[in-house]
Amino acid sequence: MTKRALLQDDHPCRDCSVSTESLCCALDADALSDFRNQGGTICLAAGEPLFHQGDLADCVFSVTSGVVKLNAILPDGRRQVVTFLFPGDFVGLEMNDRHEFSAEAVSDTRLCRFLKGRFERFADRYPALAAARYRRAASELASAHQKIVMLGRKTAAERLASFLTDVHRRIGTAEVSGAKLVPLPMSRGDIADYLGLTKETVSREFTRLRTSRIIRPRSVTLVEILDPQRMRELAFGIAA
Amino acid sequence: MTKRALLQDDHPCRDCSVSTESLCCALDADALSDFRNQGGTICLAAGEPLFHQGDLADCVFSVTSGVVKLNAILPDGRRQVVTFLFPGDFVGLEMNDRHEFSAEAVSDTRLCRFLKGRFERFADRYPALAAARYRRAASELASAHQKIVMLGRKTAAERLASFLTDVHRRIGTAEVSGAKLVPLPMSRGDIADYLGLTKETVSREFTRLRTSRIIRPRSVTLVEILDPQRMRELAFGIAA
DNA sequence: CGTGCCGTTGATGCCTATCAAGGACCGTGG
DNA sequence: CCACGGTCCTTGATAGGCATCAACGGCACG
Numbered sequence: 006m007t008k009r010a011l012l013q014d015d016h017p018c019r020d021c022s023v024s025t026e027s028l029c030c031a032l033d034a035d036a037l038s039d040f041r042n043q044g045g046t047i048c049l050a051a052g053e054p055l056f057h058q059g060d061l062a063d064c065v066f067s068v069t070s071g072v073v074k075l076n077a078i079l080p081d082g083r084r085q086v087v088t089f090l091f092p093g094d095f096v097g098l099e100m101n102d103r104h105e106f107s108a109e110a111v112s113d114t115r116l117c118r119f120l121k122g123r124f125e126r127f128a129d130r131y132p133a134l135a136a137a138r139y140r141r142a143a144s145e146l147a148s149a150h151q152k153i154v155m156l157g158r159k160t161a162a163e164r165l166a167s168f169l170t171d172v173h174r175r176i177g178t179a180e181v182s183g184a185k186l187v188p189l190p191m192s193r194g195d196i197a198d199y200l201g202l203t204k205e206t207v208s209r210e211f212t213r214l215r216t217s218r219i220i221r222p223r224s225v226t227l228v229e230i231l232d233p234q235r236m237r238e239l240a241f242g243i244a245a
Numbered sequence: 246m247t248k249r250a251l252l253q254d255d256h257p258c259r260d261c262s263v264s265t266e267s268l269c270c271a272l273d274a275d276a277l278s279d280f281r282n283q284g285g286t287i288c289l290a291a292g293e294p295l296f297h298q299g300d301l302a303d304c305v306f307s308v309t310s311g312v313v314k315l316n317a318i319l320p321d322g323r324r325q326v327v328t329f330l331f332p333g334d335f336v337g338l339e340m341n342d343r344h345e346f347s348a349e350a351v352s353d354t355r356l357c358r359f360l361k362g363r364f365e366r367f368a369d370r371y372p373a374l375a376a377a378r379y380r381r382a383a384s385e386l387a388s389a390h391q392k393i394v395m396l397g398r399k400t401a402a403e404r405l406a407s408f409l410t411d412v413h414r415r416i417g418t419a420e421v422s423g424a425k426l427v428p429l430p431m432s433r434g435d436i437a438d439y440l441g442l443t444k445e446t447v448s449r450e451f452t453r454l455r456t457s458r459i460i461r462p463r464s465v466t467l468v469e470i471l472d473p474q475r476m477r478e479l480a481f482g483i484a485a
Numbered sequence: 486c487g488t489g490c491c492g493t494t495g496a497t498g499c500c501t502a503t504c505a506a507g508g509a510c511c512g513t514g515g
Numbered sequence: 516c517c518a519c520g521g522t523c524c525t526t527g528a529t530a531g532g533c534a535t536c537a538a539c540g541g542c543a544c545g
Contacts, residue, residue: 077394079482085397087390100383105390128376135375136368142382143340149389150327150345154317156396157325157441161533193492201397203534208493225492225542242319401501433524443502448525465510465524 012038021117023069023093031137032127040127045118049073049110051190055096057107065124066096071114072176072190074199076107086199088148089191091175097121098142112190156201159242164200165210166239169220173230185230186223193225252278261357263309263333271377272367280367285358289313289350291430295336297347305364306336311354312416312430314439316347326439328388329431331415337361338382352430396441399482404440405450406479409460413470425470426463 011034012018018029018037032040047066049055055066055073073090087106090096096108096116128135155167173187180186189196193211197204211228214220219236221229230236251274252258258269258277272280287306289295295306295313313330327346330336336348336356368375395407413427420426429436433451437444451468454460459476461469470476 075390077390077398079394079398081482081484083398083482085394087393098383099387100380101387105387129372132369132372132375135372135379139375139379139382140340142379142386143338146382146386146389147339147341147345149386149393150315150317152393153327153389153396154319154325156393157438158317158319158323198397204492205494205535206533209533212493242321242323244321444524445503445526446501449501452525 018117021069023067027067027093028095028134028137028141029067031133032131036127036131036134040119044120047116047118049114049116051110051112051114053110055108055110055116056104058104060104062097062099062101062104063121064097065119065121067117067119068092068094068096069115069117072111073108073114073116074111074191074195076109076198077105078107084198085201086195088145088152089172089199095138095141098138098145111195161200161202161206161210162213163239163242164202165196165207165214166219166236168196168200169228169230170236170240185233187228187230189226189228258357261309263307267307267333268335268374268377268381269307271373272371276367276371276374280359284360287356287358289354289356291350291352291354293350295348295350295356296344298344300344302337302339302341302344303361304337305359305361307357307359308332308334308336309355309357312351313348313354313356314351314431314435316349316438317345318347324438325441326435328385328392329412329439335378335381338378338385351435401440401442401446401450402453403479403482404442405436405447405454406459406476408436408440409468409470410476410480425473427468427470429466429468 016038021027021029029037029040047055049071056062058076058078068090070092073094073096075087075090075096077085077087079085089111090108097104099105128138151167155164159167169187172189173185177185177187191199193204193207197207200207211220211222215222217235219230219232219239221231223229261267261269269277269280287295289311296302298316298318308330310332313334313336315327315330315336317325317327319325329351330348337344339345368378391407395404399407409427412429413425417425417427431439433444433447437447440447451460451462455462457475459470459472459479461471463469
């Protein structure tokens with residue numbers, strides 16, 4: 006029996022499918038009940054914005070289903086997807102008063118909203134929550150560092166391989182049949198802006214991976230990894 | 246009278262020039278005294294390594310003077326400088342058991358060492374320390390996100406301008422005369438590996454900034470910013 | 486069945502890497 | 516004090532990877 010089962014029947018966290026991996030798991034049932042009651046649930050259709058660059062950052066969000074992207078836009082329109090956020094990830098952990106980037110739903114998305122001030126008071130009260138928050142920030146920092154290496158020194162092919170490997174780790178499935186499947190809810194343009202490339206280059210590298218028999222696209226939004234070995238070699242930059 | 250003055254005469258934190266900006270400032274004199282007594286001071290000459298990729302990460306370090314770089318090396322030798330660490334910065338805040346990257350002194354450097362386990366027990370005991378640690382991680386995450394934008398979407402000239410702006414913010418001086426000076430303790434090669442470029446390209450962009458009258462190099466390791474306005478426009482990607 | 490968006494493929498060009506050589510600086514040793 | 520060697524920086528010539536521009540194809544939707 007999980008601690009969530011101790012919550013009141015109508016408590017929204019009761020059915021949260023990610024709470025075992027999220028910050029919330031740091032709280033016991035009483036605290037969680039108290040913590041969450043003031044929040045709210047947000048549903049976004051694919052493409053809808055969560056907030057914009059410069060908006061007041063007075064809320065923190067937990068992704069419970071779907072995918073969110075964090076966008077940076079340069080004055081002349083160049084776009085960089087700073088990160089994709091998957092179920093269990095938090096949005097808005099930064100300490101700035103205003104958001105540095107805009108956030109937008111990639112696919113239909115549900116989020117849990119927390120008032121930031123309230124969140125911080127809870128972190129002060131429950132050291133376990135503060136500790137979990139720190140672990141998450143440290144983990145995101147480690148991911149960001151890996152991405153810096155990718156953007157600074159990897160080729161287009163290596164970047165795409167790294168991306169597919171990462172997405173597989175986050176939301177991929179290794180079916181009983183053994184097929185490693187990677188869902189790709191985001192568009193080629195989004196992938197390009199995430200990898201620092203153009204959508205044309207991403208498309209070309211997809212076909213290369215396909216003709217090299219490393220992946221097999223089941224559809225535009227779902228690819229199977231045929232050769233995990235070579236995929237890993239590409240992703241880590243082991244010259245072929 | 247600062248709280249450091251309350252320390253015993255021989256306490257190593259007493260003369261620490263960065264403690265007002267570092268994590269240590271979250272502790273009162275008694276706690277600081279206790280906290281630090283078990284540590285140690287490390288002195289590295291320029292070029293000396295602090296630790297290597299894969300080493301056991303059982304220590305945390307605070308840079309008190311000098312500059313440290315965090316290096317990623319790909320299997321075929323490609324190098325990426327993930328970040329430069331300046332006085333007040335912490336090294337090793339990540340939560341992995343082993344270091345993802347190697348760390349090396351750029352210039353002669355002094356660091357304060359803390360045993361990681363002990364550091365974490367202190368964070369548990371002193372919420373103010375945990376909070377400061379979180380703020381620092383969040384701030385480094387924000388920097389990493391900015392760097393992702395730089396590496397993903399900015400041109401060579403824009404990257405160098407961003408770099409000079411950042412370094413100026415961290416260790417630059419605006420003299421009474423008004424001259425904005427940026428010390429550059431790291432080599433051109435280090436700058437190149439930080440910006441995802443080659444040393445040749447970095448060198449060329451330096452001369453462009455010089456011939457455009459945006460900077461004036463006083464020496465290889467010290468440049469003056471002549472035109473902060475155009476420097477900012479370049480750094481932020483406002484097309485010229 | 487048309488329309489529009491997205492993805493793919495092709496032709497060309499630009500930005501930066503690579504290869505190569507010369508110059509500045511610095512410490513060493515004669 | 517200066518010659519010397521090494522390292523780092525700068526500059527030049529060429530090449531390559533990815534961007535850009537353009538057209539086509541597939542799929543969803545009205």
